[in-house]
Amino acid sequence: MPKNLAHHACHSERSEESLPVIMGPSTTLEYLRGEKTIEVPAERRIGNGLTLGIRGARGNNLKDVDVDFPLGMLIGISGVSGSGKSSLINETLMPVLKNKFYNAKMQPLPYGSIVGVGNIDKLIEIDQSPIGRTPRSNPATFTGVFNDIRNLFEATPDAKVRGFKAGRFSFNVPGGRCEECKGAGIKVIEMNFLPSVNVVCNECRGRRYKNDTLAVKYKGKNINDVLEMPISEAYEFFANVPSIAQKLKALVDVGLGYVRLGQSAVTLSGGESQRMKLASELAKRSTGNTLYILDEPTTGLHFDDIKVLLEVLQQLVDQGNTVIVIEHNLDVLKSVDYIFDMGPEGGKKGGMIIAEGTPEQLADNPDSVTGPFLKEIL
Helix, strand or coil, X not given: CCHHHHHHHHHHHHHHHHCCCCCCCCHHHHHHXXXXXXXXXXCCCCCCCCEEEXXXXXCXXXXXXXXXXXXXXXXXXXXXXXXXXXXXXXXXXXXXXXXXXXXXXXXXXXXXXXXXXXXXXXXXXXXXXXXXXXXXXXXXXXXXXXXXXXXXXXXXXXXXXXXXXXHHXXXXXXXXXXXXXXXXXXXXXXXXXXXXXXXXXXXXXXXXXXXXXXXXXXXXXXXXXXXXXXXXXXXXXXXXXXHHHHHHHHHHHCCCCCCECCCCHHHCCHHHHHHHHXXXXXXXXXXXXXXXXXXXXXCCCCHHHHHHHHHHHHHHHHXXXXXXXXXXCHHHXXXXXXXXXXECCCHHHCCEEEEEECHHHHHCCCCCCCHHXXXXXX
16 A cells, blocks of 8 residues: 555544544434334325316326326325326316416316316415515514514503504514614625625614614513514413414424524525415314315425424314325325325326325335335335
8 A cells, every 4th residue: 555545544544533423312313213203194084085186187298197186185196207296286287276266377288177176165385485585574474473463562551652553563664663774674785796795784783673663562572572582482472362372383383483483584494484384274264175285395304394294284184175295205105195106107108197095005006116115114
């Protein structure tokens, strides 16, 4: 061995021996060791007996597909990449339903007909796109809880003495907000040939509001204090206000208790935005006839996040709704009630439903591409 390589090898061995191994609590390690798992449901739902069907779907590589989705279930759409999953759901079923429910004027891929639309009352697509397009959007504004909070501040003795109405506590309109930063708490400095820089507003020191607005307190907290609270803390703070507590509880239930109530939407990850939307749905009064569609919702999510996501989806179905999930993740597919497996391959050799049934039925179906992988974990 050359001298320099021998020296490097010896140095590497000494380095590895001298490096301390720090083993603290690790959720990831618990899943990898099998100490934590996503359990297979004890039983599969049988649905409500109604269906939503597509006839003659033939766009892209789809080969005149006829399919009936059983309602009142958590449904998985599986198959290799390019097998036709998105063509069937995102580009055929979803545009057709959006046109019927919302006059969306979308152009679906070619199909023959759709049956059973009267068995659902609306369509909700839950994706990982941001909950707002500007830094002003946040969990408080997205869930609508900010309106209730501002009404609480309007009703305080401090606000009544000053003649402040609910609008005074909005950071989106002139009045009570800091006009130097227009209620953003930060100022954007444009840099030539470089990315813009955000700096804390000197006037309000990042607190968004004028001093007289901040002088108004509810249970010892001003409006900015409330916006800076983690959602879990805000839930406890407003526990005796049902209109607020109900919405905040939904956020805590989906594992978002650590997010600040006024945290800018643009700082939330795709997974956090997705759970924010699901929490918003959970907080609404359910009709029990809604169809939810999610396309690969586990992308970028940790094992523990996937577990929380599945719990939320199961809650939506328990309310009588139907959830269709396009997914490759086996933890999700083993947890659904019914699977449509597409394939057998991608492109021209795909575009067919090659197997359908419960995860157990797919595991025993020799025609299923996904079945052998399910068999290993069921």
